[in-house]
Amino acid sequence: MIHLSPRLAAVAKLVPAGAKPIDVGTDHAMVPVWLVQSGRCEQVLATDIRSGPLKSARALLEKTGTSDRIRLMQTDGLAGIGPADGDTVILAGMGGETMVDILSAASWIREEGALLILEPQSKKADLRRFLRDNGYAVLTEQLVRDAGRIYPVLTARGGESRSYTETELHLGLLDQVARDPLFEEYLDIMRAQAEKAAPYDEAAAALVEEYDEIKRRLSHDDGR
Numbered sequence: 001m002i003h004l005s006p007r008l009a010a011v012a013k014l015v016p017a018g019a020k021p022i023d024v025g026t027d028h029a030m031v032p033v034w035l036v037q038s039g040r041c042e043q044v045l046a047t048d049i050r051s052g053p054l055k056s057a058r059a060l061l062e063k064t065g066t067s068d069r070i071r072l073m074q075t076d077g078l079a080g081i082g083p084a085d086g087d088t089v090i091l092a093g094m095g096g097e098t099m100v101d102i103l104s105a106a107s108w109i110r111e112e113g114a115l116l117i118l119e120p121q122s123k124k125a126d127l128r129r130f131l132r133d134n135g136y137a138v139l140t141e142q143l144v145r146d147a148g149r150i151y152p153v154l155t156a157r158g159g160e161s162r163s164y165t166e167t168e169l170h171l172g173l174l175d176q177v178a179r180d181p182l183f184e185e186y187l188d189i190m191r192a193q194a195e196k197a198a199p200y201d202e203a204a205a206a207l208v209e210e211y212d213e214i215k216r217r218l219s220h221d222d223g224r
């Protein structure tokens, strides 16, 4: 059984048993291999825009004897892919702006009610803003620690979005994410990032104040 990093394990475990996932930007196809080896999924479509990653993916499929259940495809985002190809779309290890481009060109995900599993590496506020403004409801938000960093992992589906404050676009909806055991640490990291930008960026300076206020509220709720 293939070993996944904590980040990829968190992503893979969000795929419902029996789902037909599409792993976009699969690179080595680690998640698809785990999904079939674990018995969670019968078939997976794994795509990448570049031929190099698909070559590594093919090698892993051959090594693990999973070639008959994982279909590889070279394409940009979800070009040439539709609801007949899957019901769960994974976008992991990419920038939020790339995810927005890919989702903008694939409205069938929202219309068909496919499940989205998203692990953005940057521009997380832009991704949440896109979801809110384009008919997606975020279902869950969680944080995962991997190799000294903390990553947010979201699930979403077509539906009415809740309203977000500007701060929640950066952190996630507080009632979903503030309960996470890693939240306070993540808040400190986000605050340090905003503080660095604050001298040149009013919005970042405002975020620092908001983050401090959230921290105060959390300590108060804890009775500290």
Ligand SMILES: C[S@@+](CC[C@H](N)C(=O)[O-])C[C@H]1O[C@@H](n2cnc3c(N)ncnc32)[C@H](O)[C@@H]1O
Pocket (backbone or CB within 6 Å): 008, 024, 025, 026, 027, 028, 047, 048, 049, 050, 053, 075, 076, 077, 078, 091, 092, 093, 094, 098, 102
């Ligand atoms: C850093 S790797 C992440 C691999 C894996 N998903 C993970 O989370 O570890 C990003 C992969 O996305 C692919 N990629 C980038 N833009 C893409 C796009 N528009 N469509 C499909 N794949 C893309 C890259 O070629 C690369 O293999």
